Amino acid sequence: MKFAEQLAREAFPPWRTHYIKYGLLKAELKNRQADHEWNEEDEKYFTRMLEQELDNVYNTVVIKLEDINSRIKYCDATIQTLKNSQSWSSDESWESTETILTETLFDLNDLAKFIRLNYTGFRKIIKKHDRWATIKLANGFVPQLRDKPLDTQQLDVPIVYISNLKDICNRRGKPHAGNAAAGGDQLNFERATSKYWIHPDNINEVKSIIMMHLPVLIFDSEKKFEPDDSAISSIYFDSPEFDLYTDRLQRDDNGEAIRFRWYGPTSSKSVFVERKTHHASWLNGKSIKDRFRLDTDDVQRFVKGELTAETIVRRLEAKGDMDKVTLDNIYFIAEGIQESIKNKNLAPVCRVFYNRTAFQIPGDQRVRISLDTNLTFIREDNLDGMQRRGQDEWRRSDIGINYPFNGIPKSDIAEFPHGVLETKLQTHLNQQPPEWLTKLLESHLVHEVTRFSKYLHGVAYLFPESIPLVPWWLAELEQDIRKPRSTNFGLSRSPSFRPMINGEYGIAWEAEQNRMKATSSIQLGEKIDKKVVIQDENCRLDIPDSNGNTRKRSRFSTFLAKRWGADTLDTMVVDGSGRVKTKKIKIEPKVYFANERTFISWLQFAALLLAVALSLLNFGDPRTSYAGAVFIGIAVCVCFYALYRFEKRAWMLNNNVKGRYDDMIGPAVLCVFLVGALVVNLYLRFTTPKKT
Template identity: 30%
Template sequence: MKYGEHLKANIAPEYGEENYLHYERLDQIITQLTETKPSRAVETSRVVSMTAPPQTNAQGLDTSKINITEEDFLKLLESDMQKVEVFTLSQVTDLRHKILGTEALLKQTDGKGDPTWDPIVLEENADEIAEDFLRLEKYVNINFMGFHKILKKHDKRLPNLACKEFYVNRLHAQAWVRGDYSDVVVRLSNIYAALRNDNQAEENQDASQSFLRSTTKYWVKTEDVSRVKYAILRHLPVFLQKTSTGESDSQFTNSVYLDNDQLELYHGRLDKTPGAIALRLRWYGPGDPKLVFFERKTHNETWTGDVSVKERFTVDESEVQQVLTNTYPIAEKKQAMLESGTSQKEADEWETLVREITQVIVSKQLVPTMRTQCMRTAFQIPFDATVRVSLDTNLCMISERGYELEDMKVWHRDSSWVLEPNEIHRFPHAVLEIKLELGGGSLTPPKWVTDLQNSGFLYECHKYSKFVHGCAVLLPEDVRAVPYWIDDVSLRQSIVDSQAQRILADATVGVGPGANQVYNHLLPFGTTVNDRSLTAVGRTNADRNASKGLVGDKAPLLGAITTGANFYADEDGDDYGEDEEDISCWPFPFCSRQNYVLDGPLAPTSIQKIEPKVFFANERTFLHWLHHGVILSTIASGILSFSHETGAGWGQWYALALLPISLSFCVYAVHIFLWRADRIKTRIPGRWDDPWGPLMLGSTVAIVLFCNFIVKLVAISKMDLM
């Protein structure tokens, strides 16, 4: 489908065609300018005679008779940019007025102070506002992408009149692109919280010990971020952040990870070694840090019965150097804690944690290695940890190597330093993390969480780590192995932008052999040369139902408005989804390196969590089938031996019928074992059972037994008659 047709097919009737980009008209102007392109002599001429006849173009046409000029294209482009900006800002203003009216309804009470508003009407108003915002986001995205497409086509057809760089920068500088609309999310969150009548739970330190914990990480395409936010805030409130301009739904978060020259902590976290740790220094808010959190994360596999642990303590920024050099006055700080009323147990635990962290920093010679930055949005009912959700957007990794530490006085890069391309990596997706703490010995999440997970807007990335990803991309010469998700094609362009091509597997663009070949000992999909993880049905959007996991009822706002993003090509045969420039919309708040391809392999990899017990269960099933096959063959062999001695004819036929069935059991067991092991290795979402094989084998055995029953019944009847 051509982009002009795609745009027409996705015009919102409420907005009208006149408020969209005139893509087809701009395309026609480009075509006409191409057909009437001036000759080379005219292009290079620096003087003109006002008395000589007008020069002709490449087709011999009088240039003075040409009605379409480059100025017509630029005028229409400017007009459309202004039109989209005015319309977008007017729609945002209307949305804010609607929210203001809904908030006014919330404040209505009777004489006794009880609310008088109808919850059904209020929820309908909130849903309508959310749907209007998502519709506006779709409008903005499709126009924003249209400007990128038409400017790219203009420079491709008319390279001597190139203007894309100028107008793209102008586009990004406009108010409708740079605007902050987080207040809409915050106010909607407050409305839904009032509708749910959220009550702040009481803090209970002891109750947490009886809960099972589960953490799952997902990738979210940027065009789906708002939709996912609204699906969550219908059930959980946004944890508000104070900013200079008021309240925001997100907070700027920095984390500096420590490691040594051998990247010992990186490889421990990558291999998921039991007890592997990660140390980081975290602070919140823009600007230089003031209060710094020292955090230690210890990995344990859940299938062993242990859980991963995160511990932390806080220090002032001026004390960071003391912790990193093991000169921190632990005894004095502990005494001050006891004098301030801290219990002896808490003080002892704090001392143990600080001593362990300072000692491991010195013993392993840990230094700042990797820094992650993101805007974090948190969803949680205060002091209720049943369901917690965090969403990290505008995620980037920065290398902390290559500058003088001055005995740990400088432990992070200054914001004024200019970063080289190989020192920063911008992750193309948002990262969603769902944390569950459920009682009763069950980790079954609430229905709305299941609906969100199965909506198709989340792509599970098992054990994804920002620290591991950043080190793999920005320190490719120092790592000995890289994570499996590096070869996901949706990350390809961002990795190339960070000059880490050698870890990619893409011979068509002349880059390195790929992580799955260089580090094949780490492959979670097996050690085959051809990695089918990128083409297997269900691992990409080649199979929409499999990759999107469309099972169960989707959350209302998830299915309210479709993005209308389809795979198409323009008139030049330029595939929309395959051009990385078409998805380079960052830092536009609605569109950040989007991936619209639904039928190609450019969707983030959807990975199921695989634990060792899954392989053991497959082996047990294989042995059970073999066991039954051996039993049947033993019975058949015994019947055949006794029937041969006694000369019973039917017994021999009965035994001969059971022998091939027992052999079929064994062959079927081997086939299913290998088939299921392959699906486990490739982590293909979908059914891993065989619904027909057991039915066919069981039916065959039942038929043979039934025939034997009939024969014996007839034989007994004849004996009675005699």
């Protein structure tokens, strides 16, 4: 598909004027080429056009992001107020705030697509320019793109905040029972892991879907989240012959992957020393990941063997915060890794960098999902004679976390074009994937890649001449992994641009989640014990009669009103005990204001009639006074009728009475009265004898 067609099809209509004018730029480029040979004046003019388009797009991103951040701050302040006032805060208040967060999340998803589409447009028009024109622009326009970057990484922080606030709303302000940092120092993991590729166009939508069910995991809740907190860097060790790579690719028993990993910037004070073992012989053939924590300053001494496993354990034992079993495990892991480094002649060969968003209920490790973006592979070896790191260094000192690492030679870097989604389930606890996760993994948004490995992929790209075998999935990189939407699953917009989740409006979708939790039968008071039929998105309930026919809500409401002594029944919901309770449906203030505006409009019209009537009475002849009196009567009737309609609508809103809120009679009767008054006025005017 041509990009012009893609832009027309995927552009968000309300923001259409803010997209790159790709067609105009392409036409300008083509017409000037056809008219004469491209020259310096053409280049300056075309560059100015590009800069104007970049300003328009970038300013739109800034404005939209500021609006999103202001709404997040408003919701944060509202939630803090609700948490501090639990005595009067209601479910409606929490639900209203959650609805705002959901709508903000949709706008954030649309903004991510907006950024991706415009970035693609600039990249394609520059590429087309360099192919048609004699002057190359690809490198010359880079400074402008760096000053006004079009990347979706700046959306990571708002997503984390929205996830955190939505999670608080779901818990109604109550704290989590678990600790977010629990498991951070866990020594070994036994999980069933599946991996999927996510096309960049779908990354933010996948994030949004997951965070509706699982909160974003933040290890340090006391610290304000920053973009650097999502960065993860890992240094992988291997032999000059890449023996560990070959063993892992062939899935040999006891095949190892040894890495040193840290979170956040390179100034991190601690590093995790990790070892993945396939079919470990000491665990009866189970695959496992072992790790322990080490101070950054001690890593080089550990690699060289100067800091032994025994010394590490003695230090930890002196602190007195670990039991003997844990210390024995750390000794076993550290000694095994040092033996492998020494016996297999291992050294750093590859760094893997990415930004990770993890989703997990704090303290509950049964289901964990991670989404990695900006995946980049960087050479760490000295195998080709290039001194990328010193002899006393275990990692390069010229690399931080400044993606996309522009200061590094292109030959040392390989970028991965997709995001990587990992699902981790503790299958030894008989944990099954939730239904929503199954639907996500079967949807058009993900592409499963069995046994995908970041390290194997990085080595295959960075050292193609040094390895005998390559992973099977390399061929799939040549394919477009995007799939057509076959179901309503995911985030979308209705024709009126209202947010839709899985083909339903947000409120209806939330009600569907409540319906899934509702019981199939309830007991109402002491006399009713019948099956409940949940019949609409507001979870109103009707009970079938003895013949199996569902009663009309009006009859059921009347019955309950008599049973419980209430005047009306609003909404019936099932509480935790299986009993039915009534619950008011929240009416937005703007609905009441609309009723008031309608009433005031009628009064304004009545005032106009009174002004006409008084003019006829004060400045007309006796016959015209009759017409004035008629207009006064009509004005008085209009006032009383408007008051009646205002009070009736207000009563219907307060009591959630179904019915027509528009007025089918009043305007028609008023029109008849006015026409009649005009006819009377004309008749009196033409039948009045002329003065002589």
